[in-house]
Amino acid sequence: MAGLAASVRPLLIGGERSWTVTDTAGLPIVPAERYLAFLRSDDRSPNTVRSYARGLAEWWTVLEASGVAWDGLTRTVFGDFLAYLRTGDLPGVDRIGPVPQRLAPASVANRAAAVLAFYTWAAAALNITQPRQMLYQRSTRRHHSYLPMLTGVVPATDRPAPVFRLRVPNKSRTPLLTPGQVRTILDGCAILDPAGDGWRPNLAGLRDRFLFALLAESGMRLGEALSLRHCDIHIGAGGTPWVEVVPRQDHPHGVRNKSSRGRDIYIGADLEGLYSAYVWELIDAGIDVQVADVANHFVFVNVGGQPLFAPMRAKSVYARVRALTRDHRAALPPDWTPHWLRHTHATALLLAGRPVHVVMRRLGHLDVQTTLSTYGWVTEDAEMRALANWKSYVAGWKGIHDDQPA
Template identity: 50%
Template sequence: MHVQRFQAEGQSPSFTVVDEFGLPVPEIEEYLKYLRQTASPNTLKAYSRAIARWFEFLAPTNHTWLDFPTTFFGNFLQYLSTGEGNQVRALHPSSTVWLSSASVQQHAAAVSAFYTYHADANGLTTAYNKLHFRSSARRAPYQGFLTGIAPTGRTTKLAYSIRSGNKSRQPILRIEQVHQILEATATTSHNPRVTKRDQLLFTLLWETGMRIGEALNLTHQDMNTGQGETPFVDVVPRKEHPHGIRGKTFIPRRIYISDELENAYVEYLWELIDAGIDLDIPNVAGHYIFVNVNKAPLFAPMRVESVYQRIRAIRKHTPELPAFTPHWFRHTHATALLLAGTQPHVVMRRLGHTDVQTTLNTYGWVTDDAEMQAWEGWKNVTETWRGL
């Protein structure tokens, strides 16, 4: 079995699992069809891979996905971590690197969700019960005001837990490193349009805390240049990006931006107009902001791979920079806000988290870190950011 990528006309890329004859596996495809209604292409790919590995694990044992010993799931998780746990062929025979605890957890969650779906949709509870046990609360559970009216959730847990170890702190950039990256956008490209685009992208990620998928999905109509009022950008959840790029959540939000970021956008927009985007693209306002400006197809939406290509060029030119990714700007943005004294609920809304506890669990450590607090300039940096 292997994961197969496909893309229907006019739709985002998706994934399924096919057998040795190249045909979709019916029970897996049924679940993935349900999952496509809400999940991103990246989630679909990860879940497809995890379920395919589970089926591969079962295949040499002559057990089916509905009939297997309870211990097999524990063996499967151990196998993913160490390569040991069952007399089956290796998933990656040429590799000695096995999956991290976080990846094993993701595989467990995917297989659990697969069986949960079939238990709820098709009544196949026997296999579901092999992976889960009924949890018992030590005290009476909280009774909400919808008790007896709303459907109750499952009170079961996975039979095998995975130790995730200590959560590592999110990697961040120093303020001077952010400036180095922005300066390097000019020295690593001889094309002024590439420079303007990259400076806008990295400044946007740094000042707004957007995810890279959210940024690449922005259209020109999402940018409000102020016209005498405070400029802002609307983060609009979209699924139709031709390269399957999308944000993690579907909660729209508005982020007020600085005059500097507004000016960077206007300068980049004029570069696009000088290049003739209004002649090639009928509806510029509804077109993506970040596009190809130095290669064919001209003005086509930018790929994530192109962003990482530019990052590699910047790091080659500035080797003292860490091996950063676009998501480091989001971590740095949240860190700067919290160390500047911004209220956590404001940071929550700016990042697009669904609750403030997520923000505190992810970034709350920075306010207790003496070394982080000693880094200079956090408050000065955030002074020009709006809507705080």
């Protein structure tokens, strides 16, 4: 965004990386920074702060081009803002030729949501209410003869709705990986030496195989996996092994657990064996010498670069994703991400006939409706059941029973 009225700049706060919005002179834009400071104090993730900072930077760019003060805006300027997000054309710019698409609808909605949230905060925290009144209107619901059962008992809610309604195309299906594609990902990281001499090619490959296998066979989010400590993985007790997902917000690279509630996830013997092999390789590499308390140290760590055994970054995982995609172009979707493994896990469980409430607990959703909204199409699509090996793929996940906690 060089040369525009505002830009997003990184900064360090208490040793943690965060983001702010600056003007053309490189100085923080005070109202935007106050709101971002509120988000940081509310323990929002660095990714959320960065996303909202981007939206506010683009908003201030349009305000500057329009000559409108941030606390005295009109609906017209917000419409200009949406046009700028979609096309890149600032107010007063006349385009000759076809209009390009600058941002996808989902990105436009994300940037606009940041601005709407900012003015909601300004109304509550600064008592600057005019902008929010301009951007929101009272809901005008039609009256029907039918009345809910609790009408007159529970207070009615009349929440104001944004004047500009942004419609994001509905994705009726979540992106999935087939069992064969999951196998390609795992084998692309590391494979067992046919001569029986352990996993090859190296410790980094074994670590990555364990990470992707864990995501596929537990349904964990990437942030949850990268936040794991060795004490969270319970094996060797004679019963079904399990992973304890503990809500933590202390990863040095800003990785966060999305859920504020913990849960136990039962895993199979294959994943238990893979973790054991990984731990032995870590010990062989000297982690017990360099790390004072291995049990409470991060599971996924640097094993090739420096600093050695430091917590692994999410961007390192995505670098591995890009490398796997490049090496297996014919087998893997070009846009797959680690989160697809979570979707695949949930889909496979539903196809195997697991109850929705069990899948909900395993994924860490707060309610069944979230699970149904995301994966409800699975049980309705008969064609999905024709995919080869779905049930045998799920059968390898030992210890997933309806009568056990998820």
